[in-house]
Amino acid sequence: MTPVPTTPSTAGAPSTDERRALLRTARDVADDLAADAIARDQAGRPPVDEGARLREAGLLAALTPPWPGRGADWRTGCAVIREIAAADSSVGDVLARHYVHTWSGRFYASREHATTLEEASVREQWLWTGAVRTPAPDDDTEGPDLTLRPRNNGYVLNGRRSVDTAVAVADQIVVDAVCAVTGDVLVVRLTPRMHGVSIETAHDRLGQRVAGAGEVVLDRVAVAPGQVLGRRPHDEESTTPFTALAEPALRLALCHVGLGIVEGALTEARDLSRGGRAYRLPGEDPDLLLTYGELASAAHTATAMVDRATEVMAQALDTGPHLDAEEPAGVAALVATAETVTSKAALHITTRVLELADAPGLDRFWRNARVMTAHRPVAHRLRSIGEHYLNGSHRAAAAAYP
Secondary structure (H helix, E strand, O other): OOOOOOOOHHHHOOOHHHHHHHHHHHHHHHHHHHHOHHHHHHHOOOOHHHHHHHHHOOHHHHOOOOEOOEOOOHHHHHHHHHHHHHHOHHHHHHHHHHHHHOOHHHHHOOHHHHHHHHHHHHHHOOOEEEEOOOOOHHHOOOOOOEEEEEEOOEEEEEEEEEEOOOOOOOOEEEEEEEEOOOOOEEEEEEOOOOOOEEEEEOOOOOOOOOOOOEEEEEEEEEEOHHHEEEEOOOOHHHOOOOHHHHHHHHHHHHHHHHHHHHHHHHHHHHHHHHOOOEOOOOOOOOHHHHHHHHHHHHHHHHHHHHHHHHHHHHHHHHHHHHOOOOHHHHHHHHHHHHHHHHHHHHHHHHHHHHHHEOOOOOHHHHHHHHHHHOOOOHHHHHHHHHHHHHHOOOOOOOOOOO
């Protein structure tokens, strides 16, 4: 099935007043989350309560692909994610993956199928998560972790897959699996309540403790035809331009989570310094101003890079089916650059703030940044960026990504 993108996202972009109202709601939710962020981080429980807060505020329904009367355009969606992540990056992570996975119908399915899913998601206020892997045939030596076997009416799905957020509380889980007969890679939509689906939550994580990571275990799960969104191409060369945006879109949304970590860490450290609860006070140690100047500059640099990538991604999503075949590679290279800059800034800033103040919970920013960046090696991204810059490769500059 070839995905047919819906009309460009600008057609459903919220008005200025609607955007402001959504951002005000996000700030209210962020304030609520910040009030008990340390306690929830220490408890490390699945995000049941956090998902309920997002649902009650209307953010799950709001952060769906844009269409007249519903959804959020890419720029607005990312702004909401960053606002939430600054208060609690675990919840920002949940919301980022939710938003990108609600685009799955547009990336992989037909127009009618995508519209039906999006309408249901808004109506039912579904929370989405998932783990769709990047095409990597060279790494397939051990065989697929998820397999589909055709049966009279649909498929039977077996295997297990790691999911980074909301695995125990999501309403919809999007994964890819290999058909054992045809070899096609199909993107399917599951619900945790289906027969044969079990969840194993991760415990004692270093960071992002409230994100709800874990594994979904699938034992002879019946998959109906309507749960199959479409095919995920085996390689980048056969991927349609619009579908090629799926992977860098997720990486870019997570860049906004990284920026949220940076903003949250700097704000909390600044408040401690202003309140006299830091190692050094501005009036007593002018070098402290130099330190904050360095950290603020690093944050501004990362923000500028991510904002630029966000604008380019938004324009590509707006273009929809008319996207040029070469454009996704340029978008992906810019996203990889934003990810590289943000990762370095997040690790640097969250480490340095620990030198400025000693306060309970301040270490959570470093732990969260470390977990967010641990599985995305900088060297791989830089090689991809260099390949695109030097050779003008049409291949997307993809990072190693779970």
